[in-house]
Amino acid sequence: MQALKRRPVRTPSLIQMEAVECGAASLGILLRNYGRIEPLERLRIACNVTRDGANAAAILTAAESYGLVGAGKVMDIDDLSAIRHPVIIHWAFQHFMVLEGFQQTRHGVVVHVNDPANGHRAMSFDEFDGGFTGVVLDLVPGTDFVKGGKDISIVAAVKKRLRGSGSALALTLFATTLVAAPGVLGPIIQRWFVNSLGQEGLDSSIPVMLLLLCAGITAILIAIQREHLRRVEIFLGLKSATHFVRELMRRPVAFFQQRYAADLSRRIDANFRVSTSLTNNVVVTLASVTLILVYGIVLLAMDPLLALLVMLVSALNMIVLRKVLREQRDAASSMQARDAGLANSTMQTLSTIASVKGNGTEQLAFAKWSGHCAKAVSEGQRLGRGQSLITVLPGMLAGVNTVLVLVVGGLRVASGMSGAGLIVAFQALLASFTQPLVMLVNQASQLQITQADLARLEDVLNYEGEPDDGAETVEVLSGRMEFEKVCFSFDGETSFISDLSFVVEPGMSVALVGASGSGKSTVGRLAAGLLQPTSGRILLDGRPRGEHSKHSVCSAVSYVDQSVTLFEGTVKDNVTLWDDTVSERSVLRALEDAEVLAAVTQRAGGVNAFVATGGRNFSGGQRQRLELARALTNEPSLLILDEATSATDTVTERGIITNLRRRGCAMLVIAHRLSTVRDADLILVFEQGQLVEQGTHESLVDSGGTYSKLQYEMSTETRAAS
Structure with missing residues (x-):
């Protein structure tokens, strides 16, 4: 073991704000050590930090964009102890931190690290040996490296x-x-x-x-x-x-x-x-x-x-x-x-x-x-x-x-x-x-x-916000949506959705089906604008979403998923979100089409009936239908439903679909229960993020493919349950 006899260099501190930021923060520590200060919010984007964090390859790619050169290596501790500059190490198979070096003391070898979760600390050799995975990102400034940047002042x-x-x-x-x-x-x-x-x-x-x-x-x-x-x-x-x-x-x-x-x-x-x-x-x-x-x-x-x-x-x-x-x-x-x-x-x-x-x-x-x-x-x-x-x-x-x-x-x-x-x-x-x-x-x-x-406030204020188009007029959209060779990746590398193309015409009902994890909900979130495509375009009335004003898109497209958010207040407040411009007639129509008007009018106060936090004083199906009514008050021309009726019985669900058809709005329906989508004009079948089949219910059943298998499995489960 080639332990250092001098104390290793002390690198600048950068504490992560979330558990998934350790890789981005470790890169930020190295950059600061060499004279370049980058805020954590930019490092998150550069390292493509997702809900699962960032992997070593993404950190290396980000490091190269900042002018650092080097590579990922697999090293044992003896080779690692010979390095005289700080490196990023992978710790306990779930965490990145910066190794500052080793120091020989009279009590043994002490390992100095800069941990984005806790700051500077020293650990014993045995503790380090127990957590070190062998993965090292060895990065130093290259010819394109530029010093600069300012810390929070x-x-x-x-x-x-x-x-x-x-x-x-x-x-x-x-x-x-x-x-x-x-x-x-x-x-x-x-x-x-x-x-x-x-x-x-x-x-x-x-x-x-x-x-x-x-x-x-x-x-x-x-x-x-x-x-x-x-x-x-x-x-x-x-x-x-x-x-x-x-x-x-x-x-x-x-x-x-x-x-x-x-x-x-x-x-x-x-x-x-x-x-x-x-x-x-x-x-x-x-x-x-x-x-x-x-x-x-x-x-x-x-x-x-x-x-x-x-x-x-x-x-x-x-x-x-x-x-x-x-x-x-x-x-x-x-x-x-x-x-x-x-x-x-x-x-x-x-x-x-x-x-x-x-x-x-x-x-x-x-x-x-x-x-x-x-x-x-x-x-x-x-x-x-x-x-x-x-x-x-x-x-x-x-x-x-x-x-x-x-x-x-x-x-x-x-x-x-x-x-x-x-x-x-x-x-x-x-x-x-x-x-x-x-x-x-x-x-x-x-x-x-x-x-x-x-630092935690600036993390919010410095993050790029959605553009404010400042448009005061609302353009009326027909509800036509087109996916044009859309690709999407969660980690920025491997495409989960690839070259997806389909069209939802005005008044048309398109259903997305597939097993759990097939990608149908991801497509729904892309359609709602909650996720952005990695490549390709999503068009509304023939133009990219960004070319329409935000108010126009929000007025035309409504999205409802299976999670329900109700707050303490009245039914009307929950449905209109305190928008006084929504008439009571629109509220009543929305409640009626969501098949929840009868349940509301039976309560004292009607549309002014009390709603407890989380809607605890309503049943699960009623809460879900109140959420649907909220989306209908905008009179949308395109309605995206992601398991939005999963808590309702089939009779009530059929009534809701009939009401929505009568409204004439286009629908993109995501459902696990195939009875929900059998009357759709077009059914898209997904498997592992890929569109594998499309057609009507009858044509897909006759084809004997993935949809037919799903239909058979669903029928078998229903018979077994009964």
Whole structure:
């Protein structure tokens, strides 16, 4: 084993936000190490991160696009230990991380890694040997490599978020800075009072009154500062959260498929934390620096030697703090990711509690949740250790400075170089000098969490949103849709759908059938615009979808799948999604065509009947039909149904299909139950992502192919069930 005797190079940190991002984040760490900063959201796209993560080949392709050269290798640890630069390794067959190198210590070989999930850490040789899979991505800058890029800037974030609040902040800062005046006058009055003790003719009530006046002025200024600061925090929090949610709504479906819903909800809340933190940081930092300068000058004027000693101790304190904060940065980012995982696990467990209890898997669900909880607590403790040290540092600084003032000041008083009032005044002023230093330390500690929050917010804001065409007029589309040699790949390499072509004419019913995993739902999501083709075109009325305004497409095409989303409110609110322009006549017609009007009118309030969260007070079939009614309120010309009637009986389903036919809208129906599609004008049969047959029900049954086999299997299952 060729272990290094020196500590390996320390690479920059980049903490992943989701479990699937480890490969992209590892590539980002290497790029930063060589001088190129790329945000994680771009790296995700470059590495083609999907719901299953990114593979080594995709990472290599992305690395080449950034100018890195190298290859994927299979290496043993002996060969790996000879490499003198950081490399990406595959760990435990499910994770990528950056190996910084090996180090020989008196306790054995220590392996240093930069883990996108946790940051820098050192592990024993045995631990590394147990997880290393042998796969290595050895990448170094090539001739086309270009340095550059900028990391998230706190200064830029402050400017962007505080825009429009300059006057309020200026007043707050002015009030904060004015606090220095009574803070300086107080110690001077104390020195005058102590040095004048015992002198005849001194009215002792004068300095006492002056000290009380200083205290009163200080209290008033602090009250003004706190009130204005509170107003700015509330205003900025609301403004930031509103902008964030507006931008979040513009992100494509792929963005939401790769992120936890609970995490995105936490990011909305993070806007308020960031606004509060940044507001305090700006005011406190500027005010603290001003106060430190003012008090420092006064201390130097009082006693240059004592002042220099105090400032030297303070400087040493800040150096130690800087090192601690560097370690805190990784811990804060990792803690945010772990907390997001815990929040998502909690939401998933509670939202599926009926299934959990029905299957008797409470212990398994609890074990999974406990795992996320343990990881979150562990990261919190890791962050807490650093914060504990940060908390101790100011007290230690104050103690050392007090001893210096008493010892050095006492010697100077004993030698007759200064009066006794010097120690009293200097000690009082020293407290005022130390307080803004402590505030800076606290703000620096909070800044680590703020930076982690900012990274998660910028991940959303920097992600390319859907274009806003700005069109106010809605073009009426006939409902004709054409797939023209459409291909689609989940991983960007292997095509799942290949050269798919078919046409849905206005008023036509086209059915997609096939076994589970055959690709029919993927085709439906492509038709709905929820997935984008890798190649080929999807045309609406003879033109690509992108050439129509978004409002025109949304008005013409409605999509319903088997998942149901109902919220607490009225039936009308759930069906119209709070759109007041939808008439009650349209609502009633939609409910009638969805075969759920009778169930609604039987309830108190009719269309204004109460709907519980998730539609718990409706049956499964009724919930599904309310979802269908929601799609019908737009009067679509093309309706895409993906198992949208799976929870209804065949009689009700037949009535729904008849109603939809009467509407005259084109239909793209995806169904597992073949009785649903037997009357379709055209049936497309899929197998492993490929279109293998097409025709009517009768012609496909007579052909004896895949559809005929599906029909036979379905009939056999039905007879067995009965």
